Amino acid sequence: MVSFIEAWGLVMFSLCYTFYVAKLVPKGIKRLILIIPVLFYFFIFPFLMSSLHLIGITAFFIAWLANFKIVLFALGLGPLSSNPRPLSLPIFFAVSCLPINIQLSPKPPTSHSNGGGSTDGPLKYIIKVALLVLFSKVYAYKTNLPEKAVLTLYAIHTYFFLVLMLAAAAALVRAMSGLELEPQFNKPYLATSLQNFWGRRWNLMVTGILRPTVYEPLIQLFSAWGQPRDWSRYPAVFLTFVVSGLMHELVFFYIGRLRPDWKVMWFFLVNGFCTTVEIAIKKTINGRWILPTAISRVLTIGFVMVTGLWLFFPEFTRCNILERSIDEYVAIGRVAARIKKSI
Structure with missing residues (x-):
């Protein structure tokens, strides 16, 4: 400390x-x-x-x-x-x-105004906290669970943790300043395409930063080289995923202090390539054929989860994140007990 x-x-x-x-x-x-x-x-x-x-x-x-x-x-x-x-x-x-963005124009009260990216009330946040506590208990038996089941718990745990952390940060700033804040998540589990998931629903603060720092400059660069703006969009989207992959590898390097094995990078390369192809297909079809919403949601979340379990979440195991987290919780509990005893 x-x-x-x-x-x-x-x-x-x-x-x-x-x-x-x-x-x-x-x-x-x-x-x-x-x-x-x-x-x-x-x-x-x-x-x-x-x-x-x-x-x-x-x-x-x-x-x-x-x-x-x-x-x-x-x-x-x-x-x-x-x-x-x-x-x-x-x-x-x-x-x-903090991963927040000030809202420039007021929105109706029914919009995503809590900074966490949804209209969730206090009860739903309490449920998320309770589930995180439950997960911590389940992890004690992880040796008895299939590896993919444990990684799936990591995935859900990560989403709940990010939602709670970002909502808390936004609420803190709102309380201090009275400013309304942009949402950080927009119900990613309802995404109907990879473009929709990554661009408009998942961790919107990162999307909002990557767009002006990587995507838009690349569009301008490729356009300056004489390429049509529509064509420039495809390599710009893919290279934006490349930058995001590099930054995620850097974050895991800070956490684990291990030489990268580049699986996290491959996760973003795969998702970047498929998102780029999806955008190109949408452009070609031009709305003439659309999958039913329920099917597109299953395919989208299924693809993100399968590639995540294959490439992204094994990094949690490699960096020994779970065991280190539990050790820190135990240490905090000991300190709290000492403080309580001294009082």
Whole structure:
């Protein structure tokens, strides 16, 4: 915790520096050059952590999302620059460090307004927490379960954990600032295609960052080379998955400190290729033939789950994430018991 507090102190200092550099230097390459030391520190920041949970969260929040946001900010783009009025320093901190995005236009109360990407009330969040606790009990018997069953539990566990973590982050910022926030998930289990799943339902903050940092610049690059915009879309989509795969490999490297075996990268290459092919087929068919919704949902979630169980979730086992997580929970319980006893 001491190293965590010290490291986050440097993060706050780095963001203060970035904030005030932007006040003095106009957007562009000069501002980006001045912010490069911050980007470098944010990449090494997760190595200063020893806790599995702190490593995972800071690798995702800081080394990936915050760095991408700051690069966009240096160029006058992205969530730190897209608001009609300049952000205050506390809101700048929150939007930089947390996977949230400020909602520019108000939406009806029935929309996804809780920051978690759904209209779930408190009861559904309580159910998710209860299921996570139940999973932790089931993991004690994982040696008696088929490997694929354990990996399926990892998959569901990951989704619930992300929903709860991102909703909590969004709720914290909302309570501090009164700002309404964009959703982070949009019921991914209802996706009717890979394009729908990855582009409009799953982890929308990542999608919102990859679009201006990778996808749109690639579209402009290929178009500048004389390629039709429709054609440019296909390699841009695939290369966006490549970048996402590299960043996921980096996050797992921070967590496990193991040489990558590139299975996670292959997961994104397979999904990127199939999503690109799907977009091309949709363009060719042009709505003349559409699968029934129920079938398309089963095929979509089935494909993501099968490729995930094959390539993505085995990395959890390789990095020994489950056992390390349980050890940390036990350690926290011991500390809590000592504090209670001392009181």
